[in-house]
Amino acid sequence: MTALFLGMMTLRNETLTAVKGILVGHMTDLEAATGCTVIICPPNTVGGVDQRGGAPGTRETDLLHPSHLVQHVNAIVLSGGSAFGLATADGVMRYLEEQKIGYPAGRHVIPIVPAAILMDLNVSDSDIRPDSAMGYAACLTASSEIVHQGTVGAGTGCTISAVMGKPQATKGGLGSAAVYIDDELVVAALVAVNAVGDITDEHGQIIAGLRSAPDSDEFAGIMPLYRQMARMPMTETSRSNTVIGVVATNARLNKEEVNKVAQMAHDGLARAVNPAHTMYDGDTIFGLATGEIPANVNVIGAYAAEVMAQAIRNGVRYATSLAGIRAIND
Numbered sequence: 512m513t514a515l516f517l518g519m520m521t522l523r524n525e526t527l528t529a530v531k532g533i534l535v536g537h538m539t540d541l542e543a544a545t546g547c548t549v550i551i552c553p554p555n556t557v558g559g560v561d562q563r564g565g566a567p568g569t570r571e572t573d574l575l576h577p578s579h580l581v582q583h584v585n586a587i588v589l590s591g592g593s594a595f596g597l598a599t600a601d602g603v604m605r606y607l608e609e610q611k612i613g614y615p616a617g618r619h620v621i622p623i624v625p626a627a628i629l630m631d632l633n634v635s636d637s638d639i640r641p642d643s644a645m646g647y648a649a650c651l652t653a654s655s656e657i658v659h660q661g662t663v664g665a666g667t668g669c670t671i672s673a674v675m676g677k678p679q680a681t682k683g684g685l686g687s688a689a690v691y692i693d694d695e696l697v698v699a700a701l702v703a704v705n706a707v708g709d710i711t712d713e714h715g716q717i718i719a720g721l722r723s724a725p726d727s728d729e730f731a732g733i734m735p736l737y738r739q740m741a742r743m744p745m746t747e748t749s750r751s752n753t754v755i756g757v758v759a760t761n762a763r764l765n766k767e768e769v770n771k772v773a774q775m776a777h778d779g780l781a782r783a784v785n786p787a788h789t790m791y792d793g794d795t796i797f798g799l800a801t802g803e804i805p806a807n808v809n810v811i812g813a814y815a816a817e818v819m820a821q822a823i824r825n826g827v828r829y830a831t832s833l834a835g836i837r838a839i840n841d
Contacts, residue, residue, distance in 0.1 A: 526658035526687035527701040530759045532556075532801055535701065536653030537664030537685075538645045544635035544834045545591035547599045548664035548685060549649040550701065550757055550799075551607075557800045558584030559769035560625065563777050564753060564792030568594045568628040572795070577767040581623055585612050586650075587797050588626035589665035589703050589755050592640035596628040602646030627795040629705040629753040631668025634677075635834045658687045658701060661829030662838075665703035665755070670836050671719045671827060672709055672733050673752070678725035681710075682838035686826025688818045695761070696804050698811055700776065700818040702756030704826035707792055708784045709733050712824060719827040719839050734785065753793035754780055756822065758815040760799070762806035773798030775812030779819030 528535055532553025539546040552558075560575040570588075574581045586603050590596035604622045607613055613620030632640070649664070660666075666685025673680035683706065689699035704710065709720030709732055723731040758776040776796045781787045788794050796819065800811075830838040 524657050525689045527689065527699045527757065527759055528655045528658055529689035529697050529699050530761050530801060533759055534653035534655055535658050536649040536651065537659060538649040539663050539667050540639060541667065541833065542636065543639035544668040545631050545639065545641055546664045546667035547588060547590035547596065547641040547645050547649050549603055549646065549653055550587040551650065551653050552584055552586060552799060553801055555583055555802055557582055557764060557766055557769045557802065558625065559766060559773045559798035560795065561770065561773040561777055562795045563788040564794035565790030567793040567795055568597065569626065569795055570597045570600055571623065571625040575625060577770055581614060582766055584623045584625060584799070586622065586624045587757050588624060588646060590626065590628045590641045591631040591665055591668045593628055593630045593632050595640040597626055598643050599641045599646030600624045600626040602643035603650055606647050606650035625797060627755040627793070629665065629669065629703055629755055629793065631705065634668040634670065660684065660686050660825055662831045662833050666826060669703055669705040671704065671706055672721035674707065674733060674736065675721060677835050679722040680836050681719040681722065681827065682830040682832055682836045684826045684830030686822040686824065686829060688821035688825055690814050690818050692810065692814060696806055698758065698760045698814040698818055700756060700758045700815065700822040702754060702819065702822045702826060704823050705753050706784045707752035707789055708786045710783055710823060710827050711785055718824065752791060754784060754823065755793065755795050756819065757797045757799060758819060760811050761801045761803040762811050763802045763804060764800040764808055764811065768808040769798040769800045771808055772812045772815045776815040776819040779816035780823065783820040783823040
């Protein structure tokens with residue numbers, strides 16, 4: 512069990528790195544309001560994915576389907592920069608190849624690095640995007656320490672409910688959470704929260720979303736606005752948004768089961784984001800299982816939904832204001 516010792520007090524790790532062997536690293540560009548996050552997996556980690564949004568930006572997701580050959584993944588990349596940000600995976604592949612980590616192919620190893628991106632080009636300097644060098648640098652920072660959350664890594668340029676522009680939006684961010692089902696079995700999540708919908712708490716109350724006015728601390732909610740837009744063309748009612756993330760467990764699951772866990776984790780996304788999975792969202796969740804403990808896939812999936820919802824809420828609770836977009840803490 513990963514923990515941080517502070518004098519006589521032990522702080523339990525309730526982030527993605529609570530799953531033993533998983534490393535997380537970030538690169539953050541606050542000036543350009545973008546960044547990337549890499550999740551490096553221990554050997555023999557089984558991977559899966561479930562993609563629900565109508566506008567995905569992804570790489571190497573097909574190979575995660577149960578009917579396909581490759582069983583294990585070496586890393587997952589979450590990045591800003593829209594489709595340009597997929598280049599970060601090149602840097603992660605280069606780093607892993609140098610470490611001789613990957614799928615064996617004769618004299619070579621081929622790192623398996625699925626990736627997903629979010630749209631943050633309109634937040635600050637759109638000419639600066641996460642690239643291969645940033646992906647490589649994120650690997651150099653990767654550690655098993657408690658994950659840094661908020662305006663960091665892939666969460667740097669995230670916004671919530673930006674349909675009326677930055678002044679009425681709320682700052683999104685990177686969130687993580689973990690639940691210990693017993694003393695050994697753990698399920699955890701990490702997510703970059705860049706949702707078009709409002710973020711709601713455990714009681715259904717909006718905690719981040721569309722503000723009633725640029726200088727207001729009150730949330731109008733996006734659903735009443737959507738009522739007014741019901742007959743408008745879709746292109747006039749949209750902004751490009753996405754929630755991308757990872758759920759991981761130390762359970763022993765096969766590829767079909769890991770894909771099921773990723774699917775069930777979307778229930779947590781829908782609990783914390785309203786609306787979710789629109790045509791202008793790229794909502795994508797990866798699943799990882801490190802294979803240490805035999806477990807019931809139904810239980811793992813149920814808790815995956817719980818930690819995904821909590822990680823999304825943490826993403827906005829830890830966020831700090833940036834580029835004229837106010838966080839709820841400010």
